[in-house]
Amino acid sequence: MTKKPSYVLEAENITINFGGLTAVNDVSLQVPFESIISIIGPNGAGKTTFFNCISGFYACDNGTVFFQERPINGIPTDEIANLGISRTYQNIRLFTNMSVIENVLIGQQPRLRSTCIDTLFQTFRNRREEKQSIQKACNLLDFVGLGAYADDVANNLPYGAQRRLEIARALGNNPHLLLLDEPCAGMNPHETSAMIELINTLRSQLKITIVLIEHDMKVVMNISDSILVLDHGEKIAQGTPDEIQSNQKVIEAYLGSGTENLVEKYSRRKADKGNLD
Amino acid sequence: MDAEKPHHQPSAKQTVKRINWLRWIVGVIAGAYVLYRIIIQIIQPEYGPVYWLGFLNTGLIVGGMYSLIAIGYTLVYGVMLLINFAHGDIMMLGCFAGYFTFEFFNFLKVGESNFLNAYPVPAIILAFLIGASVSAVSGFYLEKIAYRPLRNSHVRLAPLISAVGASIFLETAAQIMFGANKKTYKNPLLLERGTGWNIKMGDGMIVITKTGVFSLIMAVVLMIALYFFVQKTKLGKSIRAVSQDKNTAQLMGINLDRVTSQTFIISGILAGSAGVMWGLHNGLFNHFVGFLPGIKAFTAAVLGGIGNIPGAMAGGMILGIVESVGPAFLGIDFQLKDVIAFTILILVLILKPSGLFGKSSSSVEKV
Amino acid sequence: MMKTILSKSSKFGIVAGIILIFCEMINLTSTLAEILEKLFTGGTAAKNAITPFYMGLVVGLIVFFTTINFLRTRNSQKKYSFGQGFFAAVTISIVSGLLISLLNIILGSYLVNGKDVRVYLEALAPDVIRAFLFQTDIQKAVTYYFMSTILGSMAALILFWISQKTNQPAKSVRALTHLKEKIQIGRAFERYPAVKTVLILLLIIAFLLLPLVINAYTISVLGIVLIYAIMGLGLNLIVGLSGQLVFGYVAFFALGAYTFGLLTAPKPFGIEMNFWLALLVSLIVAGIGGFLVGLPIMNLRGDYLAIVTLGFAEIVRILINSNLMADYTGGPQGIKNIGQPIQPSIFEKYFGEPLEDNVWFLYLIIFVFLIVLYAAFRLQYSRTGRSWEAMREDETVAQACGVTTSSYKVLAIVIGAAIAGAAGALYASRNTYTGPSEYAFMVSVNALAVVVVGGMGSIPGTLLGAFIIKGLPELLRDLENYRMVVFGALLIVMMIIRPEGIWPVKRRKLSVAPESIEILKEDLKP
Numbered sequence A: 001m002t003k004k005p006s007y008v009l010e011a012e013n014i015t016i017n018f019g020g021l022t023a024v025n026d027v028s029l030q031v032p033f034e035s036i037i038s039i040i041g042p043n044g045a046g047k048t049t050f051f052n053c054i055s056g057f058y059a060c061d062n063g064t065v066f067f068q069e070r071p072i073n074g075i076p077t078d079e080i081a082n083l084g085i086s087r088t089y090q091n092i093r094l095f096t097n098m099s100v101i102e103n104v105l106i107g108q109q110p111r112l113r114s115t116c117i118d119t120l121f122q123t124f125r126n127r128r129e130e131k132q133s134i135q136k137a138c139n140l141l142d143f144v145g146l147g148a149y150a151d152d153v154a155n156n157l158p159y160g161a162q163r164r165l166e167i168a169r170a171l172g173n174n175p176h177l178l179l180l181d182e183p184c185a186g187m188n189p190h191e192t193s194a195m196i197e198l199i200n201t202l203r204s205q206l207k208i209t210i211v212l213i214e215h216d217m218k219v220v221m222n223i224s225d226s227i228l229v230l231d232h233g234e235k236i237a238q239g240t241p242d243e244i245q246s247n248q249k250v251i252e253a254y255l256g257s258g259t260e261n262l263v264e265k266y267s268r269r270k271a272d273k274g275n276l277d
Numbered sequence B: 001m002d003a004e005k006p007h008h009q010p011s012a013k014q015t016v017k018r019i020n021w022l023r024w025i026v027g028v029i030a031g032a033y034v035l036y037r038i039i040i041q042i043i044q045p046e047y048g049p050v051y052w053l054g055f056l057n058t059g060l061i062v063g064g065m066y067s068l069i070a071i072g073y074t075l076v077y078g079v080m081l082l083i084n085f086a087h088g089d090i091m092m093l094g095c096f097a098g099y100f101t102f103e104f105f106n107f108l109k110v111g112e113s114n115f116l117n118a119y120p121v122p123a124i125i126l127a128f129l130i131g132a133s134v135s136a137v138s139g140f141y142l143e144k145i146a147y148r149p150l151r152n153s154h155v156r157l158a159p160l161i162s163a164v165g166a167s168i169f170l171e172t173a174a175q176i177m178f179g180a181n182k183k184t185y186k187n188p189l190l191l192e193r194g195t196g197w198n199i200k201m202g203d204g205m206i207v208i209t210k211t212g213v214f215s216l217i218m219a220v221v222l223m224i225a226l227y228f229f230v231q232k233t234k235l236g237k238s239i240r241a242v243s244q245d246k247n248t249a250q251l252m253g254i255n256l257d258r259v260t261s262q263t264f265i266i267s268g269i270l271a272g273s274a275g276v277m278w279g280l281h282n283g284l285f286n287h288f289v290g291f292l293p294g295i296k297a298f299t300a301a302v303l304g305g306i307g308n309i310p311g312a313m314a315g316g317m318i319l320g321i322v323e324s325v326g327p328a329f330l331g332i333d334f335q336l337k338d339v340i341a342f343t344i345l346i347l348v349l350i351l352k353p354s355g356l357f358g359k360s361s362s363s364v365e366k367v
Numbered sequence C: 001m002m003k004t005i006l007s008k009s010s011k012f013g014i015v016a017g018i019i020l021i022f023c024e025m026i027n028l029t030s031t032l033a034e035i036l037e038k039l040f041t042g043g044t045a046a047k048n049a050i051t052p053f054y055m056g057l058v059v060g061l062i063v064f065f066t067t068i069n070f071l072r073t074r075n076s077q078k079k080y081s082f083g084q085g086f087f088a089a090v091t092i093s094i095v096s097g098l099l100i101s102l103l104n105i106i107l108g109s110y111l112v113n114g115k116d117v118r119v120y121l122e123a124l125a126p127d128v129i130r131a132f133l134f135q136t137d138i139q140k141a142v143t144y145y146f147m148s149t150i151l152g153s154m155a156a157l158i159l160f161w162i163s164q165k166t167n168q169p170a171k172s173v174r175a176l177t178h179l180k181e182k183i184q185i186g187r188a189f190e191r192y193p194a195v196k197t198v199l200i201l202l203l204i205i206a207f208l209l210l211p212l213v214i215n216a217y218t219i220s221v222l223g224i225v226l227i228y229a230i231m232g233l234g235l236n237l238i239v240g241l242s243g244q245l246v247f248g249y250v251a252f253f254a255l256g257a258y259t260f261g262l263l264t265a266p267k268p269f270g271i272e273m274n275f276w277l278a279l280l281v282s283l284i285v286a287g288i289g290g291f292l293v294g295l296p297i298m299n300l301r302g303d304y305l306a307i308v309t310l311g312f313a314e315i316v317r318i319l320i321n322s323n324l325m326a327d328y329t330g331g332p333q334g335i336k337n338i339g340q341p342i343q344p345s346i347f348e349k350y351f352g353e354p355l356e357d358n359v360w361f362l363y364l365i366i367f368v369f370l371i372v373l374y375a376a377f378r379l380q381y382s383r384t385g386r387s388w389e390a391m392r393e394d395e396t397v398a399q400a401c402g403v404t405t406s407s408y409k410v411l412a413i414v415i416g417a418a419i420a421g422a423a424g425a426l427y428a429s430r431n432t433y434t435g436p437s438e439y440a441f442m443v444s445v446n447a448l449a450v451v452v453v454g455g456m457g458s459i460p461g462t463l464l465g466a467f468i469i470k471g472l473p474e475l476l477r478d479l480e481n482y483r484m485v486v487f488g489a490l491l492i493v494m495m496i497i498r499p500e501g502i503w504p505v506k507r508r509k510l511s512v513a514p515e516s517i518e519i520l521k522e523d524l525k526p
C-alpha cells in the first residue's frame, strides 16, 4: 500500500429509503484507525440499516461509503467481506446445524485459496491450508473463550456464547473493520463485562477498528472513543461519551426529558427485551 | 497465514453496480433470434393469417386453464413460500371427479334419454361443483397432512420434498385405482367436443369449438370472481396480508392456519374447475393429466411474477398463446411445443426473475 | 368426556375406514394378504384364492394400528380408564367396519349382477372382489369385516393396556440404549484409530470379493443399486450439501447415457470410442448441461432450481424422443449395441479364465463407485463442502461471510450433474442400450428418495438409501406396483417424523489445541 489512508471508513451523506420511509437520512461518519465508535439511538432509529449499507446488504439511495478511501457502494456482500469488513447480526445468525469450529472456518473463506480441484487431488497446498485454517479457527475460539465448545453444534451453544461465536466468525477474514450489532443485547452484567473486555482486547491486541451499535449505556460510555447518535434516521449528535451524556438533544431523543437514571432503566429494559428474542 | 492477498480493487464504475453479463448475452441472442424469425415470417410466410388466428384461438383456451392453475401456485407461494408441487395432481383429481359425474349422469335414465342430455346445464354445473369441491377438499387435506406439520421444520427443503411425495402418491394411487389407460370424457350434446362454429375467412376457415368458448368464458369469469374476492373480502385481504408479512399479519390477529387452509381451498376450486374444463375440451385424460399443465402453470406463475395474482392470470394466457403460436413461428415441429414452454421459464429466470409484472427491484431481506 | 371420546374415536374410525377403502381400491389389502400367506404357508397361495384368514388379518392389522395410535396420542393428554378405552376401541372398529362393509356391499352387488367395475376401477378384477368378499356372499363378508375390525381394535386395546401396566416397551427401549452405551463403538474408534482403518479395509475387501460369490440375479441388483448410489452421491452434493432442490436429475443421467451411447455404438456415428474416454466425455457433457441449468438460477434465492431442472429434464426427454433428433438419438427406438469395455488380460492371468461379463462389469461399477465415493468424501469435508453447507443453512449470511454463493451454487450443480452423467454412461453400457423411456420423471424421484431417505448430506445415509430404494423393492417383487405409492407416502412421513433421514450426518471433530495469542495477532494482520 502506498500511503496510509486517514480513515478506515468514511460514510458521506448516506440516505436510505424504504418506500416512503427514510430509514437513514444524510448521515456522515468518519472512523479513524484503531478506534471504537458507538452508534446509539432509540429503536427504529436506523442504526442497523446504516450497518447494512456499509456491509453491502442495502444499496444506499444517496451518498458514498469509502473504505480505506475506496468507494464501496453497490458491491455485493461477499466482496465486502473480501475487502476486510466483517460484521455480526442483531438477531444472531449462525450456521446452526454446523459445528462451532466449522462456523469459524466459514468466516475465513475470503482468506483461503485452495479450489475444489485441490481438494479432489488432496494437493500439498490444500493439506497445508486446511491445517492452518483449523489451527487459526481454534486460536480464534480460544481467544473468544469458546475453545471447549469447538466441536459442538452451534445451535446448542448458550446465548452469550453464540454472540461470541459470531465475533470469532467475523474475525476469520482478518478484518480491518468490525461492525458489531448490539453485542451485549440480552446479556447479564457479568457477561456484559466479559464482552467489554473482549472488545477492548480486540482493539488493543489485534488492532482492529470497531464500530458498534449498543443500547446498554454502560458499555457505550465505557469503551467508546466517540459516539454517534441517530434518531429517526438523522444524526443528532456526535462526540465523546462525556459530551453525549450532557447533550440535551440526546436526552430529549431518548426520553423527551428526564434524568440519567431513566436512561439506565431504559437500557436495562431493552436488554431484557433482547433476552426474550 | 501465507502471503498477503492483493485486495480486490473495484474501479469507480464497478462500484455503481456489477453488470450481469449473462443477462445481456442471453437477452441479445434471444431478441435477435425472435427478430430474425419475425422478418422471415414477413418475407416468406409459411402460414396465412387464418392459421395464426387458429393458433391464437387454441392458445387462449389452453391459456385460460393455465391461468386458473397458475393462480393456485401463486396464492400458495404467497402464503407459504412453497412451490406446491402436488397442485397439478389436485387438478387431476378434479378432472377425474368431473369424469365420474358425467359418466353417472350418462347412465341416469330420464324418460327416453339420459340425464346428461335431458338436462345438460344442471349436469355441467353439477360436474363443475363436484370437480371443484373434490379438488378443494383434497387441497385442504393435502395442506393439513403434508405441509402444516412442516411449517417450522428446521430442514428448509422439507415442505418441498413433502410436496413431491404427495404428488407421486396421488398420481400413482390414481394410476393403480383407475388404470393407466386413457379415458374419454362424456360430454353432453350441448357441449360436444370438436363441434362449433366454422368461420370462413378468405381462403381458410377457423373452427371455434363450443368447448373452447365455454372454457375460455368460464375461466375468465372465475378469474374475475377471484380478483374481486381477493381485493374485496376479508379473507382475500388476509391472504394478501399474510403474503406480505406473515409475522405482522399474525400480530394483527390473522389466524395463519385458517388463512393457509382457505388458500388451499380456493386454489383447489380453481384447479378442479380447470381439470373439468380440460376434460371437456380435450376429452382424453389419465392419471398423468396434471403433470404437464402443472409445471407449465408454474412457469406461467413465474412468468407473471410469482406471488402476483394478476400476473399469474396474464402469465397463463401468454404462455398458452406463445406455446401454440411458437412452433409455427419458430418453424419447428409441433412435437416440441413443450420445449418452448420450458425454454421460456429459463429465459424469464435469466432475464427478469421477478417476472413480467413483478416489481423490478428485488425486495431486500431484513437482517 | 364420553362425548369427546365418541367424536374423537369416530374420527379415527373414519380415518381407518378410509385407509381400508383406499387399500382395497388399489388392491393393496389382498396383495399384502397374499404375501403374508406365502410367508406363513411357504409359497402355496394362489393369486385368485387368498385364504379369508389372511384378508381378515390385514384388515385387522390396519384397525389395530389406528387404535393403538388413538390410545397413545389421547392418553398422553388425558388418562383413560379401561372402560373408556374399550368404548373408543369399539367405536373405531364399528365405524371403520361400517365404511369398509359399505364399499364391499356395493362392489359385491355389482359382482353378483355380473357387471365389471374394472371400467372405472382398474385394480378391482372380479377375482379381487371375491377375495375382498372373503370368497363368500355379501352377508357373511360383512360379518367377517366386523369381526376383523373388532378383533383388531380389541387386540390393540389389550396390548396397550398390558404395556401400560407393565411398562414393558419403555423398559426394553431403556435396555437397548444401555446396550448402545456399553458397546461404545464410536469411542473405541476414537481411541484406536487403527481399528477403524482396519475395519474399513476389511469392509472394502469383503465388498470386492462379493461379486465372485453371488448369483447372476444378485449381481444385476447390486449393479443397479450401485449405479443409484453413484447418482445419490452426486445428488447429495446438490440437495444435501448446497441445499438446492433438483427435480430433474434424470436429465443429466440421460445426457451421460446418450453421449456415451453415441460415442461407442456402431450406429449412428460409428465412433466406437474407448470406454474410459467415452465415460470422461459423457461426464463432461453432463457437467456442461449442469452449468447451463445453473446459470439462470445462480443469482436467485428460492427453490427455482427444482422447477428449472424439471423443465430441463422434460426438454431433454422430448428432444431425445423427437423427430428432430431422431437421426442421432434413434427417436423412440433409442441407441442399440452400446460398447462395453474389454476385460484386461490380467484377470485371465490370475484366475485362469476370464471373469464372466456381468461380474467384470460389476467390478467396473464398483471401481467408478469407489472413485465417486472418494470424491464425495473429499468434497464434503473441505472448504468447498463447508461453504455449500453454510449456503444451505443461511445463504445471506454465507455470502456476507465471503462465500461467493452464485459460483458455489453452479459448482455444486456442475459436479452433481457430472456424476449423474458418469452413472448414466455406466447404465447405458451395462444394458448396451439406451432409449427415451428409461428417463422418465420417476428416475429423478428415485434418486431424490435415495438422498432423502438415507439422510440429506450424509454419505453413508445415501448408500443406505440406495439399498433401501433400489435393493428392497427388487427383493419384494410382489409389491412392485405399490412401490411408487409407498415412496410418495414415505417421503411425506419421513419429512414429518425424521427429516434428517435414517442415517443423519455426524459433525466431524476438527479441533486441535490452541496456540498462544501472539500467533493469532500475527495471523490476524490484515
Ligand SMILES: Nc1ncnc2c1ncn2[C@@H]1O[C@H](COP(=O)(O)OP(=O)(O)OP(=O)(O)O)[C@@H](O)[C@H]1O
Binding pocket: A018, A021, A023, A041, A042, A043, A044, A045, A046, A047, A048, A049, A050, A090, B364, B365, B366
Ligand atoms: N428491509 C426493510 N424494508 C422495509 N423497512 C425496513 C427494512 N429494514 C429496516 N426497515 C425500517 O427501517 C427503520 C429502521 O430500522 P433499523 O433496523 O435500522 O432500526 P434500529 O435502529 O436498528 O432499531 P433497533 O434498536 O430496534 O435495532 C425501521 O422503521 C424499520 O422498520
Ligand SMILES: [Mg+2]
Binding pocket: A047, A048, A049, A090
Ligand atoms: Mg437494529
